[in-house]
Amino acid sequence: MKNKVIPNPILPAAGVRRNIAADGGAGPPSGGQHDDNTLNPQGRVLSDHSTPSDALMRWRRPFVMGTFNACTVREEARLVELAHCAEERGVEILGVQEHRRVHTDDRIVYRRVDRCTFITASAWRNEAQAATGGVGLMLGPQARKALRQVYHHTDRILIAEFSGNPETTVIVVYSPTNVAPSEEVEKETKVINNSCGSLALNK
Template identity: 75%
Template sequence: MATYNANTVREEARLEELANCVEERGVEILGVQEHRRVHTDQPILYHKVGGCSFITSSAWRNDAQAATGGVGLMVSPRARRALRRVQQHTNRILVADFEGNPVTTVMSVYSPTNAAPIEDVEKFYDELRTAIHHVPAHNFLVILGDFNARLGPEDAPFTYHNNTNRNGEYLSALLTEHELLAANTLFRKRMGKRWTFQDRASGMLRQLDYILWVLECPLVVSSHSTKGCCLGLSFHHNLSISLERNVLNAPPPSVQHIVPEVADMA
């Protein structure tokens, strides 16, 4: 599994390039943030790209009417066959269940930035807590996301940063409350392999993207890596983890789609 802030994949060529990266690296499930594809008439959209399927909830438009945000999952043919349910929890949180033993619940999430109003950040974490509470206790939960948060050594074992910022405090509280681990902070990697984002203005490096999983789950993360994806316009690295057990099994006959009421998306 992997997570990647694509910056944009509105152009078909960029989406195809991302699918090629996924296939070449053997990624079964990729969480994608900031795809910037607007399809408000279709809350959940399936798009066939090469051998992959791209499943998205719609991006939104800012005050200048520019496409913003958007979360999705790019899945391999095997993961697509195992897909049993997709839920648009909010426009920043997409939830999918995959057949397996146990069932695997994957979330693709995109947090407001550290400079966003605190009310927006609190709303995001309240909604994420609600989504987590709805996951059955026996499911294997993985959260793939751009959290726009820095964790320091007081909150995670092996971090890129020396201290935790405001968004990181919210993320740390979530980890503690739900007994989650940030998989990419569990391994003693050299500093050059811990960062996931390069600031386009200053060139400074950040660790903002995380893969979270449940502490008590018997499935074990065996390794993680950060790699520059072939999409040159994104300043994020692709962050991936490897699992010691197969978590995808045969699919049910159909996929259930769940979208929030219009009032819930405001």
């Protein structure tokens, strides 16, 4: 019985060039990419809640953050000046302490100031019924677009979360001043430390 030759489907038949045979079923699909050709990914994957247009922290896109004890921005002119200064210096997120704006109906208030957005947790009134304290955030257009949520933790702590890779959490705290009674300083410092510690554990 003569030996029957079974052609190898991987190897080209006689008279067929090897590169033509590679286009057959033994190779990758036509138009596809080989694994060893994809040395670099097409781009970084953002978080589930982010898109390239609203992510706050992006590669090669730095942003500026700051904090400011305003003493008061109850007057409209002071608030407009604060927004102007933040925008002029390219500050996207500005934590503001002691704005002294009281709004008892809503815990958090959003206010548009020129191209910025001012978000405040209400100040409170002391024994003489004078407005005191209050924390807030002055956000530039990019930070406002990336904002996911803001919530009131205590009268002295405001927390904001922003989309990005990684997700960014900003905590604004108004601590008692050095002229406050020592008992109040110790009490509020303990509350702030405990609150920030619990937030870190929850994250």
